[in-house]
Amino acid sequence: MNQISPLIAAPAVTQPAVSVRGLSRRFGNGPRVLNQLNLDIAQGEFVALLGRSGSGKSTLLRTLSGLDPVTEGHISCPQEISVVFQESRLLPWKKVWQNVTLGRNDTPRDQARHVLEEVGLAHRIDAWPLTLSGGEAQRAALARALIREPKFLMLDEPFAALDALTRLRMQDLVSALWQRHKSAVLLVTHDVDEALLLADRAVVLEAGRIRAELPIPLPRPRRHADPVFVRLRATLLEHLGVHE
């Protein structure tokens, strides 16, 4: 809908990479899981999506990634998207590098190696997925997402199943990768610190609507001990209905 000739478009206003307008979704006759939702994500912007369980975060992501249909409202999204889920969803019968290049038959192994190097998994290029640790499997899933050079990357609780230490490493990795590739990112997370470490903006979803938006104007790399970080953390927790 907004793909109209970029040559004539006013240079001052850049188009958002992703735009959602009046999106509603219900399953059967149940209540609306998404309710007249509006959301824009700028080119290269990192947005964290928070909200309690069942608030519709995954449903929004599934709709944006084309897994669920748009029944009411509009979305516009780049063609080049990638999704990383909580589970790595690697094919167990393909080696790591074949998983990374899955569906792109002309991709040489060297290109897979290059991306695997970026996520720190080059030494496991010929491993079978079932022999990977949880963190390694998520790195492979990240590599599979990155090799497609997405303009829009969606992450649905990608580190929720990892131990605390591995999660910290993965957060660093995602931060570094995003700064290098500068694609628009939508990260679903339950971890307030993760949102504050990584995102430009935190969005809180409640009952299918955006309840609060919080810009995070902190320079990177960010530190938990930063007083602004601490203050933002309290605000965000309050929006989530948690009082410290």
Add this chain to the structure above:
Amino acid sequence: MSGATLHNTSPAAPRFDVPSGTAFSSSSRRKWVNKLQLQNLARYLSPLLMILCWQTACSTGLLSTRLVASPLQILRTGWTLVQDGTLSTNMGVSLLRAVAGLSLALLVGTSLALISGLSQLGENIVDAPLQIFRTLPVLALVPLFILWFGIGETPKILLVALGSTFPIYLNLHKGIRSIDPKLLEMTRTLRLSRSQTIRDVILPGALPDLLVGIRFAVGISWLMLVVAEQVNADSGIGHMMMDAQDFLRTDIIFVGFAIYGLLGLISDQVVRILERKALVWRPQHLKTTASA
């Protein structure tokens, strides 16, 4: 802070003393290996003992050798049958029938499973009739098959094929239908085409079930063959056994029995090897290759 942690860990270090640890593990492994060998021996001890009892019962006249040949007699007969070529000819014929029937079953079973596994329309058309057929006792069809196809090779091969089609169809169909939907979702987000999804996800994902089906099919094919060859045949192991019955040659019957057993065992092993080759990515196979 760092000094404190250092101080904390050092008293615990001797507990992980390397030499004593390895000595313990290697000696325990040796014991374990010995135990395993003993267990293996014990497993074969009881059948050996049974054969010994059988032999003594025959030698002492406790068992009539007209009804039950002695193990030694069976061995001797087996050897003569090998030497005069009777055994190899009949075994060749039986093997050919089994292979032909199984190949046919593999072709038909996988085709039907693909049709009904990959499309809803296909399932509606194919699945219900097959589920009905599979509950029928296939062996009851023997008289009908003789009527239809005479007493040549056709009815025997078809009987084998019919019996072994069902396990192949049922297992592969189940395998295709139980592919992890999360993997299929992932292929959709990667924009894989339908044919790519079938080739890279559905078929390899259903392969373990197909191999299980093949193993069942191999077992059933021998069963069908025994019946088919004993009812109407002029060659094959089953025919050799029926012929022997007319002359009260229990030794030949036992030889045939042993051959069927041997063929069943070998074909099962072949499928197992196939399994290990095709499913290298599975953790249990990975472990065996790593320790080997």
